[in-house]
Amino acid sequence: MMTRSDQSGGSRADDLNRPGFTLPEAAEPGRAAVVGSGPNGLTAAALLARAGWEVDVYEAHALPGGASASGDTLGAGTTVDLGAAGHPFGAVSPAFHELRLSEHGLRWRHPPVVLGHPLEGGEAALLYRDLERTAEGLGEDQTAWRAWHAPVVQDPYGTALNVLGPLARAWPRPLGMVRFGLRAPWSATVAARAAFRTDQARALFTGSAVHAILPPGRPLTAAFGTLFGGLGMSTGWPVAEGGSGAIVAALLSVLTAHGGRVHLGHRVTDLRELSSADLVLLDTTPAQAVALAGDLMPTPVRAPLSRWRHGSGVSKVDFLLSEPVPWRDERLRGAGTVHVGGTAEHLSRAEADALAGRMPERPFVMVCQQQAADPSRAVAEAAGHTVLWTYAHVPLGYAGAVRARIEEQIERFAPGFRDTVVRAVETRPAQLEQWNPNLVGGDIAGGSMAGLQLAARPRPALRPHRLVRPQAGRPGVYLASASTAPGAGVHGMAGAWAVRTALADLHAGRATTPGR
Known part of the structure; x- marks a missing residue:
């Protein structure tokens, strides 16, 4: 069982022993331009600036941060995460650790309960930042639950090193990757049915798997259930104190401190x-x-990027409530995240409908109660109120309203919820894309996570981040977004890997086949 010193993260011993993200030797520092100021772009910029590069970041929006931003859209005194909310990958990110974001103001805050999953006619399944406590609550599945998640819980930082990067490389912790890999290829549906007997354990696992924004019957979705659950029971799913914009503020602080x-x-x-x-x-x-980049990109690089596919979208509704959500199972009031959707079978049906372009009658709804960890989300004029962050998985580009369906889903497990709503702000897929063009049709994953687009983002290549190799008189061009390895999440690792690839190219200084 891990020891923990305070709400800000793991124990001090864990923090001292955590691996960071080292960069290769390179030629003399030069000039770098970063287009886009999301967490990946800013991580890339901060790493280069710290290495002595002259760095300029260009952002079309009036505010930096991409989908990791916060505002007071529910009124004075509120802090609302406009995009990303909970940060299981942020807490274990080697790049964030390397940049020492805690020294630049970032504070992680953990709720009493990491995750809750309510079920009709029964107690909610709860996931704690503790494997033993979680397992004990799952009755006859406790032994299987411990065994399934042990590889991630025992070495969360090593797991992060392995999975937060391109798959086609030498894994830093090969034995750990093999143990994780034995659980990864299966669909979450098959894994849950084979490993667990209770509705609680199956729903808790499947709900985590649905973060892939895919039907849990698809291959490889078990990897998401294993990873999200294991991280939750070790390093947690924290929120950033003061809102997700605090992550961006810390990255900007590193960047500007180095010019x-x-x-x-x-x-x-x-x-x-x-x-x-x-x-x-x-x-x-x-x-x-x-x-x-146009014709600068070689055809073997440009062609797969031109065929890139987007998956299901999300539609977001933020609520200001007169009181905490009146969950039927009161333990859910302490949960930072609640997966609302019912049994594993219900989740599977809803995700299949969304991917097929049909709006689910009962969609999967993710609810974030950041105030369970961070009381600063409602202060001053909003004191005594609750800020609630929600989204539903919907068909890509869905234009209809979803507020009523989200309210209906929550009401199933929290009777009287509608009576607590003071104000609501709905943001549909087209509005999300207008705010942040990377969120095409409400796709928050940067592209479908199905099949090859999960294993080889954005294309099959040994250096997937490279678009154009640097040559005399022409800059090297690299993709540093959620559309490349390791994928979505506020962790900065796509930007970090793009920098590592770029510096390795400069150091090698030799001509090879473009795009390989």
């Missing part, structure tokens, strides 16, 4: 305006990268 610059309201439409840079890193979708 980096951010240009807001500056939309880059042609890479030729960045021709004086030695490296260009794009925190964009593949389609945007193709539009920017």
Whole structure:
């Protein structure tokens, strides 16, 4: 069982022994341009600036941060996460640890309960930041639950090193990757039925797997259930104190402390305006990268990016409540995240409908109660109120309203919920994309996680982040977004891997086949 010193994260001994993200040797530092200021772009920029590079970040929006931003959209005194809310990957990110974000103001806060999953006619399944306590609550499944999740719980930081990067590489912890890999290829549905007997354990596992935004019957979704559950029971699913924008503020603090610059309201439409840079890193979708780089990209690189597919979307509703959610199982009041959707079978049906373009009657709804860990989310004029963050999985680009369906889902497990609603703000897929063009059709994963797009993001290659190799008089161009390895999540690792690839290319300085 892990020891913990305070709410900010793991124990001090764990923190001292955590691996960071080291960069390879490179030629003399030069100039770098980063397009997009999401967590991946800012991580790339901060790592380069710290290594002595002259770095400029260009952001089309008036505010930095991409989908990791916060605001007071529910009124004065509220802090609402406009995009990402809980951060299981942020807590274990080697890149964030390397940048020492805690020294730049970032504080992780953990709720009493990591995750809750209510079921009709029964007690909710609860996941704690403790494997033993979680297992004990799952009755006859406790032994199987311990055994299934042990590889991640016993070495969460090693697991993060293994999985938060391209799969086609030498794994830093090979034995741990093999143990994890034995659980990964299966569908969550098959794994849950084979490993567990109770509805509680199956729902708790399947709900975590649905973070892939895929039907849990798809291959490899068991990897998500195992990973999210294991991280939750070790390093947790914390929130950032003061909102997810605090993560961006910490990254900006590192960047500017080393001389980096951010240009807001500056939309880059042609890479030729960045021709004086030695490296260009794009925190964009593949389609945007193709539009920017054009014929600079070799055909073997451009072709798979042009075929990139997006998966299901999300539709978001934020609520200001007069009191905490009146969950039928009162223990859920202490949960940072609640998966609302019913049994594993219900989740499977809802996800299949969304992917097929049908709006589910009872969609999967993710509810975040950040105030369970961070009381600052409602202060001053909003004191005594509760800020509630929710989204539902919907068909890509769905244009209809979902507030009523989200309320109906929550009401199933929290009778009287509607009576507590003071204010609500709904943000549909088109509005999400308008706010952040990387969220195409409400796709928060940067592209479908199905099949090859999970295993080889954004294309099969030994260096998937490389779009254009640097040559004399022409900058190297690299993709540094959730559309490349290791995928979605506020962890900065896609940006970190893009930097590592770029510096390795400069150090090697030898001509090879483009895109390989």
